[in-house]
Amino acid sequence: MTEPNTASARQAVEAYCRRYAIDPPFEFSALYPLTSENWVNTIPFHLDPGCYFFYAEDGSLLYVGKASSGLAGRIIKYFQTRPSFAIRHTDWIKPPTFLQTLKVHFAYEASSLEEYLIQELSPLQNRLGARPAVTDT
Template structure:
């Protein structure tokens, strides 16, 4: 077991491993070393609500991203061919829709109300992202991902 993983009690009957930002970075670097020393371009944890009107980190590039809650606990891992487009689908709101607050998630995923930070890892080639995403989901098992999790 990774020393950085923390145990969080969800109920008296169920315990779940919750990955942190450190675990995410560790596993990305582990994958890169093991499978090809990819050229990784990291963003810093990016506050979704404070920076909603800014350009997304690594905008226009392919790669993988992780969404974290306020305490930097991992909620979701995704892949994309364009960070700006994909993250905009998750979080940006239509400026013509006056009923939505900016920077809040617009998905109905269970993890979305808790989303606070995003961290992006840009890759040189879009074809590298699906493999990295699958590896990260299997190793870190974020609560918001269902596919790729082995029980």
């Protein structure tokens, strides 16, 4: 398993913050391995609005998403926890292996930041328009 290089995402967020005079800049979490053992730990910034990044096992950026309220509420919709931890949807190009979250200051910032990051980073899943289906269950 290759730990993702998050430098390009960090640089894009820094550029966004400079461009729109956002100070202090948004805060990144550490990488969160998407394993059943780790799933018992709280998702970073779980109650905050922000953006999230899914990375594949090879370190490539798969998907950038947003949550205008708690990040955990949005992220958990991609996974099942019972009877065991697994990715809920099978339409991923590669399965996500790592998660990283980014806390914004205000909920309205998440939408424009997500759009900017997709344009700048061209994540595999966003770029192809094949967004993983997420249902409100």
